Amino acid sequence: MNIHKREQDSVVIFDIEGEIKRSDITDVTLHQLVKEQLEAGKKHILLNFQKVDFIDSFGVGEILASYISTHNLGGRLKIARISKKLYLVFQITMLTKVLEIFDEEERALDSFLKD
Amino acid sequence: MNRPSPFLSKFLGIKPGEAGLAFSFFIYFFLITAPFYIIKPIRDASFLDELGSRNLPYAYATAFIVGLVVALHSKIQARLPRSALITGSLVFFVLTTLAFWLLFPLDWKWLPLAFWMWANIFVVVLVTQFWIAVNDVFNPREAKRLIGFFGSGGILGGIVGALSTGLLAGRENAPKLLLPAAVILAASILPVRAIFRRRERGGASEQPSRAAGTEEKAGFKACFDTVRRDRYLRLLAAVVLVTGIVSTFADFQSKNIIEHWPAARMNLTSFFGFFNAGLLVFSFLLQLLMTSNIIERYGLRLTLLLHPALLLLCSLGIAFWPGIILAVGIKGTDKSLSYSVNQSARELLYIPVRPDVKYRAKIFIDMFLNRFSRTFGAAVLLVLFLLPGGRSITLVSLVAAAFIGGWIVLNQKASGEYVNLLKTKLESRWGRAEKLVADRVDVESAKLVFDALDSRKRSPILYAQHLFELLAQNKLTPEVRTFLATSMDEARITSLGGLFESESAGWVPELGRPEEDDALKTDVREILNLNVYQEAMKGYVDKVVSDPKDKVSRMEVAKSLGWMDSGSPLTRALEDLLQDESVEVARYAIDSAARLGRREDVPLLLDRLRDPALAEDVRSALERYGPRISGALADALADPAEKLSVREQAASILAAFGTQEAVDYLLGELARGSGELTEEIVDGLDRVKAAKPDLAFPADVVRESLHREMQSYLLAYLAGHSAPASADARAEGTAHEGKLGSSLRNIFRLLGLLFPHDDIQRAHQNILSGTQESTAYALELLDNVLPRDLRELLLPIVEDMPVEERVRRFRAMLSMNWSE
Numbered sequence: 042m043n044i045h046k047r048e049q050d051s052v053v054i055f056d057i058e059g060e061i062k063r064s065d066i067t068d069v070t071l072h073q074l075v076k077e078q079l080e081a082g083k084k085h086i087l088l089n090f091q092k093v094d095f096i097d098s099f100g101v102g103e104i105l106a107s108y109i110s111t112h113n114l115g116g117r118l119k120i121a122r123i124s125k126k127l128y129l130v131f132q133i134t135m136l137t138k139v140l141e142i143f144d145e146e147e148r149a150l151d152s153f154l155k156d
Numbered sequence: 157m158n159r160p161s162p163f164l165s166k167f168l169g170i171k172p173g174e175a176g177l178a179f180s181f182f183i184y185f186f187l188i189t190a191p192f193y194i195i196k197p198i199r200d201a202s203f204l205d206e207l208g209s210r211n212l213p214y215a216y217a218t219a220f221i222v223g224l225v226v227a228l229h230s231k232i233q234a235r236l237p238r239s240a241l242i243t244g245s246l247v248f249f250v251l252t253t254l255a256f257w258l259l260f261p262l263d264w265k266w267l268p269l270a271f272w273m274w275a276n277i278f279v280v281v282l283v284t285q286f287w288i289a290v291n292d293v294f295n296p297r298e299a300k301r302l303i304g305f306f307g308s309g310g311i312l313g314g315i316v317g318a319l320s321t322g323l324l325a326g327r328e329n330a331p332k333l334l335l336p337a338a339v340i341l342a343a344s345i346l347p348v349r350a351i352f353r354r355r356e357r358g359g360a361s362e363q364p365s366r367a368a369g370t371e372e373k374a375g376f377k378a379c380f381d382t383v384r385r386d387r388y389l390r391l392l393a394a395v396v397l398v399t400g401i402v403s404t405f406a407d408f409q410s411k412n413i414i415e416h417w418p419a420a421r422m423n424l425t426s427f428f429g430f431f432n433a434g435l436l437v438f439s440f441l442l443q444l445l446m447t448s449n450i451i452e453r454y455g456l457r458l459t460l461l462l463h464p465a466l467l468l469l470c471s472l473g474i475a476f477w478p479g480i481i482l483a484v485g486i487k488g489t490d491k492s493l494s495y496s497v498n499q500s501a502r503e504l505l506y507i508p509v510r511p512d513v514k515y516r517a518k519i520f521i522d523m524f525l526n527r528f529s530r531t532f533g534a535a536v537l538l539v540l541f542l543l544p545g546g547r548s549i550t551l552v553s554l555v556a557a558a559f560i561g562g563w564i565v566l567n568q569k570a571s572g573e574y575v576n577l578l579k580t581k582l583e584s585r586w587g588r589a590e591k592l593v594a595d596r597v598d599v600e601s602a603k604l605v606f607d608a609l610d611s612r613k614r615s616p617i618l619y620a621q622h623l624f625e626l627l628a629q630n631k632l633t634p635e636v637r638t639f640l641a642t643s644m645d646e647a648r649i650t651s652l653g654g655l656f657e658s659e660s661a662g663w664v665p666e667l668g669r670p671e672e673d674d675a676l677k678t679d680v681r682e683i684l685n686l687n688v689y690q691e692a693m694k695g696y697v698d699k700v701v702s703d704p705k706d707k708v709s710r711m712e713v714a715k716s717l718g719w720m721d722s723g724s725p726l727t728r729a730l731e732d733l734l735q736d737e738s739v740e741v742a743r744y745a746i747d748s749a750a751r752l753g754r755r756e757d758v759p760l761l762l763d764r765l766r767d768p769a770l771a772e773d774v775r776s777a778l779e780r781y782g783p784r785i786s787g788a789l790a791d792a793l794a795d796p797a798e799k800l801s802v803r804e805q806a807a808s809i810l811a812a813f814g815t816q817e818a819v820d821y822l823l824g825e826l827a828r829g830s831g832e833l834t835e836e837i838v839d840g841l842d843r844v845k846a847a848k849p850d851l852a853f854p855a856d857v858v859r860e861s862l863h864r865e866m867q868s869y870l871l872a873y874l875a876g877h878s879a880p881a882s883a884d885a886r887a888e889g890t891a892h893e894g895k896l897g898s899s900l901r902n903i904f905r906l907l908g909l910l911f912p913h914d915d916i917q918r919a920h921q922n923i924l925s926g927t928q929e930s931t932a933y934a935l936e937l938l939d940n941v942l943p944r945d946l947r948e949l950l951l952p953i954v955e956d957m958p959v960e961e962r963v964r965r966f967r968a969m970l971s972m973n974w975s976e
Binding site (some may be wrong): 064069095098101102110113129136 | 585586587588590592593594597598599601602603604605606607609610636639724738739740743768769770772773776839891893894897898901922924925
């Protein structure tokens, strides 16, 4: 898994590539990267799932841990460009009741402004 | 941006951009009170000269007439723009002052009574309109800061008016002073116009406000109903009523003694002029230099106690030792504190009330009830006079003392309700996300579905194991079953029967009724724990565990072990599997360890906390162990040699337990002052407090940590503002802001352990992300909730002020003794 960070309109965007699985992580996890941004005072985090093929339970844990850390500081974490397959799994596991998921990055960025 | 001089800022509380408005209000108040303090001695002297103190209750009773005037005023004010209303009122009183100036030489016997009544209407209408203008223009924090300054304009005006009267009034020619009074009053129209011009420039409308518009159909009855329906306003009304009754008694006590004092009798107008001037000098100094400080230093609750407490002492004194000193003292105390500290504090009580409601309430309470209370006081006096010995100053004073007692009780209730009202102004912007997630998502089941999907690619047995687990947890819902049964690009798989080496076709087992599911669960568990099965599997398990190449089989075994009895010999294999180099194998072993709940597995689990790929799995497993492993977690937390991430996780798991023991462990570590863990521990404590507010959080430990964190904030702030600019200033600036934000968060979370958690968090959230108004309410709430020592430490951190002043104050705070 590779994670690239960029910023747009005061939103930190993590472009994630590959599978978010426990067997694929390096020294730094997604949650740690999110926490670093939160510690630097960033409040808006967007996870770009365009190139995410699959996630396992570890990935779910990372996403939820990142969500919790962000929310507890008054911030927002959202997901964009998730595949239909993955979105379906998120739906049946009720993760969509917590996570805001957008088809397009632009709409996700707009939603931060509305917040 | 223009900055005021340090004097204006420090002593008068005037911030940049406020000087013009503040001085306009100062002059406005000056020019309406100066004429009143010419009118007032003439009123008192002419009444006592013509009618005597025995008829004073009738004069007090005319306050009722004011009610009719207030009713008329409320109808007019609903139709007119604010500036037109105030300007029109000023013109009316200029003309009527001139009328009395012409009438006094005619020596009508009952003219002093009519003049008394008119003078009361004069002060009620004009002073109330002044305070309405103040409430329109300033928010709570601004008002509290500036109230001392422009309020003192009124006292200074009174001093000038009273002193002039003292010097210039002769026994016979006193009413001639009504002419200059009319001229001064006319001049007050100028600052009024200036205030409303500034408001217009600032974008506020000169048309009747929305509040006024809603009152077009609301007259006096509507104002009365507004107060009647609101518990808080009824309390304020009761306070005003009792204050007025006590004030009436104090006036009678004072005048009754003065009337018979020979030195005063020679020229009562002049005496009252000098008396009022002296009184106002004291009030002026009190208002200008101390009122805002008293309120800020001692808080609203104690400030509201000051006036009645002093009057109680004076009344009891007069009851047993009546004399000119106490006569002057009681009147002086009443008036000086009424116009300064008490008036300011009472005006603050209105500030959290919604503007349209406040407007109607003030009409009823300040303009009508304030005067009606004098009538009521007069009625009580007249009833008292009917009793044998009722005119005795001792009896009058004791009855006054009883009313003062009631006043004290009402004041305390009002200040309590004020705080409750402030809380309603603050929105809770976000809560703890752990609860939100737990309420909406079954996280473990969600993870199980993801793992079930993943396991399909690995082995049919592993997949079947996941299906069985979903079934066992009653999570194999129709939706999940349908989803899993959807063709992806998988080969046929075996059903649960594959565990026992029998095959049948199907993506997901077609299971029948719930009782069949339960039967299957029971059957599987029983089979797994049969001695025969255990014996049969022992060799297989040993072989799999020792084969480093067959990862999938190890995963299958690791998962199966979780369904066996914890005493089964096969579960010994868990020890090796927990230490497996493959994180995928270890992860299943961790899950099984959580199911079995064996104490001996805890050290191995803590060991795997170090691995970022497994940390969340271990954390989840340890949480499932529950509070019985708190000691082991506390040891990890307290071990300085342990990896920081492990200690952080230990803190987080203890917080998840939410027990008193866990709190004690966390506070113990916090007390040791391990700075790098502070954020995690404080976050954990905050989580516990939010979920279990009844647990004990010893104040001494929390306060010590709070002081440490505040000092850390001050040092970080000063370091950030004194370091020379570097090439990477932007990144450093961001890091600095992040550090300050984190420290401030810790400060508020620690405060939330000592004081009402919800109130503190709302205040913090609104300071961070609220509007200017909600930030002001948040600061006001903190002002009222926190004790003085913490208030003095926190408010310089969160209040808006110039950088230079903040730096100066922080340096002063760091040099003080924090242990006191």
